[in-house]
Amino acid sequence: MVKSIGDEYTWAKECILDLKADNIEVEHLVTDPDSSAYRAAQDLYEEGTTSTQPEHFLDTRHVSENIRKRTKNDKNLLQIMPARTQVKRQKLLNCFSLDLTERCNAELAQARKKVWLRGRSLLPKTFKIAHSQQNIDFIRKTVNLRLGPNILEKTRLNMNINFVEGFNRSLRRSLPSNVTFKRNVTSRAHSAAHSVNFGPGESVLELCTALHCEVPVGGSAYEALKEIQKVDILQEQHKKTMQYKQFRTDKRAKLYKLYEK
Incomplete structure (x- = not known):
């Protein structure tokens, strides 16, 4: 039987059964909001195949993206944007949706005692929404999409699937869709996983x-591989610095302004 790559229920069920064979049971399952993988874990528990009841959490990155899109398409917020024309209001709302989403994430980061970027530049310094109870209610409703009690419960562990997405990119490099590796598809997939881990x-x-067939220590090949490993570690550390995050924020703001022109 040929299974679709999008059949998350079946693939999740097989993965959980493989883990069960190694005496490992899934306790926490993190998925995007529209995934059916959690249903597979719950069904296995209800059938008695697994003995640990899984707890479902939502991927914080997908949650933020969904809220951003929902905010961008909110007609009530569109009407309160401080601009004269429909086009300008929509552009402001696009920036506002991204800024508001990241500000909500900043509140969560601050609650977890993490440092956050300051001086957001997505919205102009003159941006100001008219003060009224109706406008406050519109914004509060949007903020509660990310900071409401239900969504906070679903994301309280602050977990996401970025590592899985990163591995998928590595896997696509090893197994591009335009090439068929009939003889070594499995080994190439294992090699990609090994490279991500080590x-x-x-x-x-x-x-x-x-x-x-050990690489001779001190040889040119050995030194080249060590240098590749060193650069990879340094790049990973650099991307976690506040300086790099600020650079990405400023660059994104410039691209937004360039696009608006």
């Missing part, structure tokens, strides 16, 4: 050692 340089060294 890093590009260390992965090659480990694989060569496992095949009893």
Whole structure:
């Protein structure tokens, strides 16, 4: 039976059964809001196949993106944007939806004692919504989409599936859709997973050692692989710095302004 790659229910069920075979049971399951993977875990528990009742959490990145889109399409918020024409109001609302979503995430980050970026530049400094109870209610309703009690309960562990998405990108590089690897598709997939877990340089060294063809220590190939590993680690650390995050924020703001022109 050929299974679709989009059949999340079946794939999740098989993965959970594979983990069960290794005496590992799923306790927390993080998915995007429209995924059916959690239903597979719940069904296995109700059938008695697994003994641990799974708890479902929502991926914070997908939640934020869904809220941003919903805010951008909110007709009530569109009408209170401080601009004269429909086009300008829509442009302001696009920026407002992104800014508001990130401000809500900032509140959560502050609650968890994490440092957050300051000086948001998506909206102009003169941006101001008219003060009225109706406008306050519109904005409060939007904020509650991310900071309401129900969604906070579903995202209280602050987990997401970014690591899985990153592995999928690595997997697509090893197994591009325009090439069919009939003989070594499995080994290429395993190699991609190994590279993600150990890093590009260390992965090659480990694989060569496992095949009893060790790379000579101190040789040019060894030094090149170590340098690749070092650069990969430094890039990963750099992307976590506040300086890099501020750079991405400023760049995105410039692109927004460029697009508006």
